[in-house]
Amino acid sequence: MCASNAPGCGPDQARRGENELNVRPISGASVDARERGSRKLPALVLGVLLVTLTACGGGGSDSGSGSGDSKGKDAASTAETKQSEAVVAIAPKDGAKSVDTNGALRISASKGTLTQVEVKDAKGTAVSGKIAAGGASWAPATHLAAATKYTVHAVAKDAKGRVAAEDSSFTTLTPANTFIGNFTPEDGSTVGVGMPFSIRFTRGITNPEDVTKAISITTEPAVDVEGHWFGNDRLDFRPEKYWKSGTKVTVKLDLDGVEGRSGVYGKQAKTVKFTIGRNQVSVVDAKKHTMKVTQDGRTVKTIPVTTGKPGYDTWNGQMVMSQKLEVTRMNGETVGYGGEYDIKDVPHATRLTDSGTFIHGNYWGGGAFGNYNASHGCIGLQDVKGGYSKTVSAAWFFNHSMIGDVVVVKNSNDATVAADNGLNGWNMSWAKWKS
Structure with missing residues (x-):
């Protein structure tokens, strides 16, 4: 504003100056703008200019303090709150070597619950396991393989539903x-x-x-x-x-x-x-000197036999065929009978016990079959030397039998065969078997 007595400043100029804004030139405004400001710009327009320039210049109470970046701080704070509080822990540690195959693998979650666990070997085969009730831990359902690399991927979720994951790998021991x-x-x-x-x-x-x-x-x-x-x-x-x-x-x-x-x-x-296969059970009666062969519950053949003579009685009980031999050597020395016999060509022999009981062809028994017991504990069926005949009893029985068939001996003067003497666990009660 000019004084009324200043040169060139008359009453009109003085009155006009009273209506003008008394402000300093705004930083960044041109001289022309100042000169144009003498033309009575509406106060509203000037106000807009002031607000605009202040905003563009970054002024205000936050200017230069760094605290004015409120939006950035809010974004960082939001990012932090979105991070899951759940923590997944995997044992053994990542990269571990010579890990025990049983009990060493443990996965747990704190401040959250496990939702997914995958453990796989190098071939991609998954290890079965179960997340415990409540989701606090996971354990494998079985042992791990030796000398094998495993990878682990585990995911947990916190109370707000946010997830956290961990990945790890380890190698099990190589046993000596x-x-x-x-x-x-x-x-x-x-x-x-x-x-x-x-x-x-x-x-x-x-x-x-x-x-x-x-x-x-x-x-x-x-x-x-x-x-x-x-x-x-x-x-x-x-x-x-x-x-x-x-x-x-x-x-x-x-x-x-x-x-x-x-x-x-x-x-x-x-x-x-x-x-x-088909059901074949053959029952030997040591007193009657007969063997009744049944298939699927039906008697298909009754065969005269000879069993162990007094002092060499055949075991009683259920015996399972474990080996079939077209011909074999039988030597008394191998079963504790010294040199009582040594037959190098016993035909059609099927093993019933580990201790040496067989059901086999016998070409030296004469009239014993169906009449009296004459063996050293085996069950003898009539045969011919060399076992070439297919019509004799021993050949028929051999050809109609398979590993796993059952031979039951009764009415012998010996005890019941031990359950572990051959595959003869059927001589144990079910209750004792399971105990």
Whole structure:
């Protein structure tokens, strides 16, 4: 504003100056703008300019303090609140080597619950397991394989539904000492109704529960199958009664990585399948000197026999055929009978016990068959030297029998055969078998 007495400033100029804004030139405004400002710009327009320029210049109370970036802070805060509070823990640690195959793998979640756990080997085969009630932990359903790399992917969710994940990998130990199981019957075979699945281990087992758990048996049609240990190196499985004809049996040996005894691990992973054939049970009456052969409950043949003479009586009980030999040598020295006999060409021989009881062809028995007992404990059927005839009783029975068929001896003066003397667990009650 000019003073009224200033040169060039008359009353009109003075009155006009009273209506003008008394402000300094705004930073960034041109001289022309100041000159144009003398033309009575409406106050509203100037106000808009002030607001606009102040906003573009970043002024105000937050200017230069750094606290004016409120939107950035809010975004960071929101990002932090979106992060899950759940924490996934995996043992063993990532990259671990020589990890134990049992008990070392543990997965848990804190401040949340597990929703997904995947453990796989290098081939992509998943390890079965279960998330515990409440979602706090996961454990494998079985042992891990030895000398195997595993990967782990675990996901947990917190109370607000936000997820957290962890990934890890580790390698199990390579054992210095191992064991396997030698089993019968063979994969793909068809066997008689008395055939158990029997497995004999190459090392004595001191952790039988872990080994038993690693062997699973399924059947079609379904039937309850239980295992029984004989000593520490043999495990047999059977149903309560003889198998039903046509039953299909599948055995899974998941022994790889099982610690059978301290520092000794299984190295066997195999599936065995076999089928149960027709039902053949043959009953030998040691007093009547006869054997009645039944198939599917029907008597198909009655054969005269000779059994163990006094002092060498044949075992009583149920005996399962475990081996068939067209011809074999029988020497008394191998069964504790010294030099009482040594027959190099015994025909049509089928093993019934580990101790040496056979049902076999006999060409030297004369008139004993059907009349009296004359053997050293075996069951003899009439045959010819060389076993060439197919019409004799021994040949017929041999050709109509298969591994797993049952021979039952009764009315002998000896005791009942031991359950572990051959595949003869049928001589144990079901209650004792399961105990």
